[in-house]
Amino acid sequence: MLKSEPLRRHAADTHIGGSETVRRVSRMLGWACLGLVLFGINTVLAEIAHHAGAVTYVFTRTLLWSIAPYLFAFMMLHRSLHLPAMEGNSLAGLASTFPFVALLFVFAAFHIEYSRGALLLGYVTTLAWIWIGYRRYVHNYVPVFGYTDPHTLEQLESMLTMPGAAPPSRIRFEPIGSLEDARHCDGLMVDRGTTADPERTRQLAQYKLSHVRMYSVERVGEMLTGRVGLAHIDENFLDDYAAHYLYGYLKRAIDTVAVVCLAPILVPIGALVAMAIRMETPGPTVFRQERVGLFGKPFVMLKFRSMSVDPNASAQFAARRDPRITRVGRIIRKYRLDEIPQLWNVLVGHMSLIGPRPEQAPMVEEFSGTIPYYPYRHLVRPGLSGWAQVQQGYVGTYAETVTKLGYDLYYVKHCSFALDLLIGVKTVRTLVTGFGAR
Structure with missing residues (x-):
């Protein structure tokens, strides 16, 4: 059974607006920008080596080319974060490898001269940096979801325990009693089927205006398991399908x-x-x-x-x-x-x-x-x-x-x-x- 835990407050983050999800996205973006410094250092060292006659100018130019697949890799990883965190190793390797393979095809198609050593250096740097960042901010991070109605935990339990299913990702659930509690969670889990009342509507609106992420029970179940709960399919299912039509x-x-x-x-x-x-x-x-x-x-x-x-x-x-x-x-x-x-x-x-x-x-x-x-x-x-x-x-x-x-x-x-x-x-x-x- 799913169990909730007492809320652990992090006073150091109280000055930052929004939910913990917003802060994590900001940290991952900062990690991606910090990685550009590594490419800058590699480029400076390559230029020094070029003047010393150790490498050709193509080595430096290829390193600069490698920045494009590096940025694309982080963008691709960001677009894949809806997948369960247990897919982390596959996602990090895939997001790093595919852009560099595509760059190789570009070099071949347009007959662009490149350095295999520099391309390998760019790929290894990208793979290592993405893997470390993903492990630090996504894979090893245990997300915390708040809830205001214990009934939502019962609904989620029915989605997680299905015959032949893979075990769900790690997660914590904590009761929410105030806006301050909600801000220290990755998101607020709500039951969209609950009858609306003025007090609940005002409370959810307050959380939303304070940049607290809100997820339906169905969405949390998908993020944990990588499957849709058949008893909880919402009215947006066909709209989501239409978005991928082309x-x-x-x-x-x-x-x-x-x-x-x-x-x-x-x-x-x-x-x-x-x-x-x-x-x-x-x-x-x-x-x-x-x-x-x-x-x-x-x-x-x-x-x-x-x-x-x-x-x-x-x-x-x-x-x-x-x-x-x-x-x-x-x-x-x-x-x-x-x-x-x-x-x-x-x-x-x-x-x-x-x-x-x-x-x-x-x-x-x-x-x-x-x-x-x-x-x-x-x-x-x-x-x-x-x-x-x-x-x-x-x-x-x-x-x-x-x-x-x-x-x-x-x-x-x-x-x-x-x-x-x-x-x-x-x-x-x-x-x-x-x-x-x-």
Whole structure:
């Protein structure tokens, strides 16, 4: 159960206006600006080394170029802070690496001369500075949320305890009795479903005018778990989805380019997998099954066959140590090699590289009638890998499917380039470790 703690006052911060969240944002911004001093020192030392004949002028110029990806990395990290703090190491590495990889492409595309040593120095400086800052101000920081109604803690508890869910991030909750108490919290957790009364309205308005951040119970639950609570979906859900509508067109272009680039590597691997399947058991190499895609439209999904052929088989969850799975099938399912044919589905537009996994049509029909908001997962194109897969793994029960839907709807609500990159990084971990396979 969630427990609250007595409020610990920090007298040293009372002269600073606003909530603790505002102060933390200011500190992180100051940390980013302080990092520019490091680049300044590196540039001065590089110029001295250039005059001494140790390096060329290109070394200094490349260091100056590195300031751009450094700033972009902090901006990207700031845009990703809605994700749970337990994703910190992945976020810091991703935010640091991607801008420098992009800079390399710029150098290559425009034939700009650069120094590999200087670029490496800029990257290491950025990675170290972002990692230290994130650990100090975000990952190791235990946020404090205030509340005025104990009922809000009960609501949050129901969102945190779900079958098959990852443990939530660390957090403290404290009762709020005054404006001074609220200012020492990262935010005030409120229940938007509570009937409004004049006294409560005046009190919340006072907190808001004093720059105290306010979060609904639903929003706090999302920040802690990375999933949407199905019993607490608010009326802004569809508005949030609409804000990411145009990203779908950019994502489609990225998917097409990525499949073309991956094909020379994955097609030969797929040929070897097909040979192994054919040698072990009779029957077709590629398995075709109707799945439900974007906006609920059915399509035929391709997959390397990993089970013995059963013409009378019906839609069902795969169990642990499922006897239907062949020896080759167990290997290719563990490392997701059975999904290589789905690159064709991505290329023709049935699927995306990142998105909720497409489900079998009979299951969709069943779940749409029994799980609230289930059809909302079809607002985005289904994917080879998704937020639910890298957070939860395979699901095998109805209760776990409900939890999985929470992750899928979180992706629908917050889909972005940064989130897709994070899922891609965690998917690589899945491919290496076989996490969540059955």
